Amino acid sequence: MMLIPCPYCGPRDETEFHCGGQAHVNHPNDPHAVSDEEWADFLFFRANPKGVFAERWVHAAGCRRWFNVRRDTVTNDIQSSYRIAEPGTVNE
Numbered sequence: 001m002m003l004i005p006c007p008y009c010g011p012r013d014e015t016e017f018h019c020g021g022q023a024h025v026n027h028p029n030d031p032h033a034v035s036d037e038e039w040a041d042f043l044f045f046r047a048n049p050k051g052v053f054a055e056r057w058v059h060a061a062g063c064r065r066w067f068n069v070r071r072d073t074v075t076n077d078i079q080s081s082y083r084i085a086e087p088g089t090v091n092e
């Protein structure tokens, strides 16, 4: 069992959440100005690192809000969680 610290509700069981994948993925400012390859990279390709990674999570069975979590993908240790508008660590 993993406890996920929702920044709005506090720690809750992982069964209340859904992971939305990599956090801090920026939408192209002008989608019509990018190439097909750049658009495909934006839509389909995400980092999959071994170690600490920033992810989007939604508290689906709670407040239903999205937020970010910094989680070690090897140990599942959660280092921090923060609201979308708050500064966090960007995945490299």
Ligand SMILES: [Zn+2]
Residues within 6 Å of the ligand: 006, 007, 008, 009, 010, 059, 062, 063, 064, 065
């Ligand atoms: Zn919540």
